[in-house]
Amino acid sequence: NAGVTQTPKFQVLKTGQSMTLQCAQDMNHNSMYWYRQDPGMGLRLIYYSASEGTTDKGEVPNGYNVSRLNKREFSLRLESAAPSQTSVYFCASSGTGGTTIQPQHFGDGTRLSIL
């Protein structure tokens, strides 16, 4: 049971470099999400995709772009990395169940350091 798979697990970048974080889920979920987790700030939503072909901004979208490549994959891109983007990034996915909310399932995270 792979669930939500994130790659890479660790990455160090220099300021100004670009990078794409990859996320894939094998649960046939419609919705996918990208969060960042910082000390003292909790988890904050960067972008989400309610279904294949759609993306929307979350709480902290500046400096990021996303692509919902297909139903399984949702990537997060940093075009010009900044030290303020040093964080742990989590991808999550969830199904849709009418009026019943569905839990989000999380990957193990990508630890990104920008020097």
Add this chain to the structure above:
Amino acid sequence: SQELEQSPQSLIVQEGKNLTINCTSSKTLYGLYWYKQKYGEGLIFLMMLQKGGEEKSHEKITAKLDEKKQQSSLHITASQPSHAGIYLCGAVYGNNRLAFGKGNQVVVIP
């Protein structure tokens, strides 16, 4: 999210003791999740509450959502070292998007 407050921020208990942590919302929730996170790892889904007054239990963990759907508590009975970690509550306000609290750090001393 400032919409969700978790208390206490950190808690140290002796193994075998009970503990309760809380998650309070500034507005009515559509639903609430509890997750557990160990340092350096991802979030593990524990329970989901959607109805006012709802209570769910799994092994030694019980979560409740109040009638007004603005506060949830998570109670651990006879804590064990395996219960140590950060407990995060996530509130659903609409569109199945989650707003998270900052977490409750639980330390269990053998």
